[in-house]
Amino acid sequence: MKASWVAILTIIAVILMSESNEMAMVEAVTCNPMQMSPCISAIISSTPPSKLCCAKIKEQKPCLCDYLKNPSLRNFVDSPNARKVANDCGTPFPTC
Template sequence: MAMTKPSSLSAAFLLLLLLLLVMMMIATAFASTTTPACNPTQLTPCAGPVLFGGPVSPACCVALDAQRACLCGYARSPNYGSYVRSPNAARLFAVCRIPLPRCR
């Protein structure tokens, strides 16, 4: 039975460890790009149009689109639900050409 030199064994271990680290970094980067971070404060550009019915800015539409996957959660929230379901919010969705969320 042939023994491997300690230096080649440790080099193989380091290579394997490096490969695992790179795979974990790629998986983390992929997960962060596919899962939106739900943060209602990112919708502050939409506060004026929802509360007062003012003009809808492009920044509001971008923020609304970025938070689209979170809207049903906001609609169920006692803090934000009335804003998401308001007539002004419906106008906002229409102006931004984003479908109204259909929450279950």
């Protein structure tokens, strides 16, 4: 099961590498979904988020609406666990 999540996230990372350069030019913050990688275990296994995860969510908050528009990321970013992790970090999702 964990191996399939790793495979899915690897595929998403490859897809997003080409898109992240475009997003970085548009946003004041460097939008890079790979920056959210410290949160993967908290989102997938519902473990408490680390301090690094919370810092990355706060840093990437201006990018979350763009991530939600991306079909490759939407199910991961908009999952109930992802929203719980963001709330646990004190960074509720923006209204897009």
